[in-house]
Amino acid sequence: MAFESKKLINNPNDVVTEFIEGLVETYPGLQYLDGFPDVKVVLRADITGPKNDKVAVISGGGSGHEPAHSGFVGDGMLTAAICGDVFTSPPVASILAGIRAVTGPMGCLLIVTNYTGDRLNFGLAAEEAKSEGYKVEMVIVGDDCALPPPRGIAGRRGLAGTILINKIAGAAAASGLPLSDVAAEARHACEIVGTMGVALSVCTLPGQPKSDRLGPGKMELGLGIHGEPGAIVADIQPVELVVSHVLSRILSEETNYVPIKRGSRVVLMINGLGATPVMELMIAAGKAVPILQLEHGLAVVRVYTGSFMTSLDMAGFSITIMKAEQAILQRLDAETKAPHWPVGVDGDHPPAKIPVPVPPSRSKTVEVLSRPKQLNQQGLYLEVAIEAATLAIINLKDSLNDWDSKVGDGDCGSTMSRGATAIQEDLKKHYPLNDAAETVSEIGSSIRRVMGGTSGILYDIFFKAAYARLKLNKQSDVTPLQWADAFEGAISAVMLYGGAAAGYRTMLDALIPASTVLKERLTNGDNPLDAFVTSSDAAIAGAESTKQMEAQAGRSTYISADILASVPDPGAMAAASWYRAAALALKDKFKAGGT
Numbered sequence: 001m002a003f004e005s006k007k008l009i010n011n012p013n014d015v016v017t018e019f020i021e022g023l024v025e026t027y028p029g030l031q032y033l034d035g036f037p038d039v040k041v042v043l044r045a046d047i048t049g050p051k052n053d054k055v056a057v058i059s060g061g062g063s064g065h066e067p068a069h070s071g072f073v074g075d076g077m078l079t080a081a082i083c084g085d086v087f088t089s090p091p092v093a094s095i096l097a098g099i100r101a102v103t104g105p106m107g108c109l110l111i112v113t114n115y116t117g118d119r120l121n122f123g124l125a126a127e128e129a130k131s132e133g134y135k136v137e138m139v140i141v142g143d144d145c146a147l148p149p150p151r152g153i154a155g156r157r158g159l160a161g162t163i164l165i166n167k168i169a170g171a172a173a174a175s176g177l178p179l180s181d182v183a184a185e186a187r188h189a190c191e192i193v194g195t196m197g198v199a200l201s202v203c204t205l206p207g208q209p210k211s212d213r214l215g216p217g218k219m220e221l222g223l224g225i226h227g228e229p230g231a232i233v234a235d236i237q238p239v240e241l242v243v244s245h246v247l248s249r250i251l252s253e254e255t256n257y258v259p260i261k262r263g264s265r266v267v268l269m270i271n272g273l274g275a276t277p278v279m280e281l282m283i284a285a286g287k288a289v290p291i292l293q294l295e296h297g298l299a300v301v302r303v304y305t306g307s308f309m310t311s312l313d314m315a316g317f318s319i320t321i322m323k324a325e326q327a328i329l330q331r332l333d334a335e336t337k338a339p340h341w342p343v344g345v346d347g348d349h350p351p352a353k354i355p356v357p358v359p360p361s362r363s364k365t366v367e368v369l370s371r372p373k374q375l376n377q378q379g380l381y382l383e384v385a386i387e388a389a390t391l392a393i394i395n396l397k398d399s400l401n402d403w404d405s406k407v408g409d410g411d412c413g414s415t416m417s418r419g420a421t422a423i424q425e426d427l428k429k430h431y432p433l434n435d436a437a438e439t440v441s442e443i444g445s446s447i448r449r450v451m452g453g454t455s456g457i458l459y460d461i462f463f464k465a466a467y468a469r470l471k472l473n474k475q476s477d478v479t480p481l482q483w484a485d486a487f488e489g490a491i492s493a494v495m496l497y498g499g500a501a502a503g504y505r506t507m508l509d510a511l512i513p514a515s516t517v518l519k520e521r522l523t524n525g526d527n528p529l530d531a532f533v534t535s536s537d538a539a540i541a542g543a544e545s546t547k548q549m550e551a552q553a554g555r556s557t558y559i560s561a562d563i564l565a566s567v568p569d570p571g572a573m574a575a576a577s578w579y580r581a582a583a584l585a586l587k588d589k590f591k592a593g594g595t
Contacts, residue, residue, distance in 0.1 A: 007207075012206040015063075016040050016083055016084075016086065019083075020040060020042055020083060029046070029075075030043070030073055030074070030339070031045040038091050039093065039094045040082070040090065041082055041083065042081045043079065044073055044074060044075065046075070047102050049100060049102050049104055051104065052102060052104030052106070053104060053105075054104075054106055054173050054176060055106045055109055055177065055179050055182045056080065056102040056107070057077070057078050057079050057111065057166070058078065058079060058081070058082065058099065058102070058108060058109070059072075059110070059166050060082030060084070060090055060095070061082075061084060061089060061118050062085065062090075062117075062118075062226070063084060063085060064087050064205075064226075064310075064311065066310060068162065068163060068309040068310070070083060072167070072338045072340055073338060074339060075174065075336060075337040076171055076174045076334055076336030076338065077166055077170035077341060078166055078338065080098045080102045081098075082095050086205060086206060087205070087227070088117070089115065089118045091121065092121050092124050092125045092128070099126075099129045100129070100132075103129070106135070106178065107134065108129070108134060108136050108137075109179060109183050111139050111166055111169060112138055112139070112141065113140075113142075113157070113159075113162050114142035114144075115158065118158075119140060122138060123138065135179055137179055139169070139183060140155075140158070141162045141190050142155050142190070143156065143157075143161030143320065144156040144159050144194075144196070144222075144224075145196045145252070146196045146197070146221065146230065146249065147231055159196075159197065159309065159318055159320070160197075160318050160320050161193040161194065163269070163308045163309055164267065164322055164332070165186055165189050165190055168185055168186060168328060168331040169182055169183075169185065171330075172331060185327075185331070189322070189328060191259070192258060192259060193258065193321070193323075194251075195250070195271075195320040196221070196222055196318060196319060197221075197223045197273065197319075198220065198222075198223070198316050198318070199219065199223045199273060199315065199316035200315040201214065201314055201315040202227055203226075203274065203314040204313050205227075213229075214233065218233055218234070218235065219234060219237075220316075221242075221245070221246070222249075225310075225311045227311065239283055239287060242284075243287045243288050243291060243319065244287075244291050246319045247292060247295075251321065258322075259323065260298065262296065265301045265323070265325075266292065266298045266300055266321050267320075267321070267324045268285070268302065268320070268321060269305075269320035270282075270285045270303075270305040270317055270319060271306070271307065271310075271317060271318045272310065273307075273314040273315065273318065274311055274312050274315075275313045275314060276307075276315055276316060278306070281306065281317055282305060288300075288319060292321075299324075301324045301329065301348050304342055304345055305342075308340070332346075369438060371428070371430055372432065375434060378436055378477055379434040380433075381586060381590070382436065382439055383427070384585050384586055385585060387424070387585070388581040388582050388586075389420075389585075390421070390427075392577045392581035393574060393578050394417050394421065396413065396573070396574065397413035397416070397417040399413065400416060400574055401414060403569075403573065404570040407570070408570065412455065415451055415452065415456065416451075419447045419450055419456065420578075422446045422451075423443055423446045423447070425446075426445075426446045431443075436470055437470035438467075440463050440466050440470060443463045444460045444463030444464045444467065447459045458497075458507070462490045462491070466487065469486035470486045480528040481523075484518050487511075487514075488515050494507075494508065494511075495508065504549070504551070504552040505552065505569045507571040507574065508572075509543065509549065509569065509572045510540070510543040510573070511539065511542075511575050513539060513541065514536060514542070516538070517534060517535040521534055529583075529587045529591075532582075532587070533583045533587050535579075536582075536584070539575065539580060540576045542576065543575065543577075544568055546572045547566075547567065551569075
């Protein structure tokens, strides 16, 4: 099945040329070779062939694998990259032009991935360059470990391990070695590296429809980097299982693709294929290291994680393992100005990453709080209110998520429910309910522990500010007016730090009317529970009124007015709901009135 693809491009035929134009504008150290239309060569801006006193290192191939190879052009790595059209080997004329542009008397090393078109075109260009008097050698990279030992002449495909070869050869050339030695180091590196990939989607060529060859719930193991089918199609598995399978394949003694045995030191590369978030790549890296250490008995001494050799917009990653000989590490750690080589990965990887302990608080130690064995009147009130408020939020989870999916990021209910559940659990364990101020402080701590995002921090501020007001009271019992004052102070703190105000379409549009009515009713001498219920009516009305408001805070500011008018603000509805539930529960439980 195929779908219409969406691409931010102009003419599909011009994508490589326009990509190069943007690349050289971005990185001043890069330049492109001016010539006839077929020449798409990126080279170091500080190098010209006749004056180059080091071995030139050139790689390249079809485009669509960025940043490979043009992003790795720079002092200490590639001297030039030859860019073919998307997934198409560059023509001989381009390769030859690149050789002429950067090769001096020390000669040139071509690093070529093991695809027939690349081998033939680079090979012919090398022979023509030799006939012109240039010293040229060529190294073929075939690091693919997905397929059985090849039959015929096709051989193993060149994958992300090529980037490590580029770095090793580039560093060797920068050190001043002759061409034969640079080529020897590159060939040796090719013998100790292996790669295998896994894809969740097929890539989309510019101007072509998007394929859904894999279908939902499927992944492909052992893929190529041009959209060709992989070795196995399987159900998607947890990343730890996928990583374990890929590593076992690379290190298989059956195929013996890489001479890596237990006790060896290795380099690990987690390579994104174009549409994989950094978060997922880091998860894969975090799982790969202990698997290599514990299951395969290897010492991981370098870890490179990022997108190095992609396949346009393919979702997935590849894993590369290279034997970490000391000479290899010296080349990998050598300085380079290539813009896409990762910085900061130039030291031994410790055998185990132990988290740094949290520094102790500079404030005086606070005694451990616990739930009283016997609740006083105030404690009973707090317990009833907290239980009702949290239950209301948990029951409203799906509705809040539904509203938030229309005007936000769709997780308001889940976030609020997570906080409410934590409060319920902590209420049973250690809330000091007979101490109102400390209980309010503990609610903020529960929220801080589990609620992320803006709502979590705002509610934490709300309860900490309320705690600060309540602590001013020296008496054990808190009066209704003192509760109202703490409520008002908490709202003021949210306004101060959050930047919102009444009418901004936030939770304040429920809380501010409630606070105003509560203070007025209590000042007029109303029964406290009646005043609480009446103020909760104002909270509900305020939340409902957000349908008519223009959003001035949060993600809703990006939503059209028509959509906003269809649902109330989820944060306001959540605030109104827990406030209303607490008021009605207290009124029902203590009908005779009270403090």
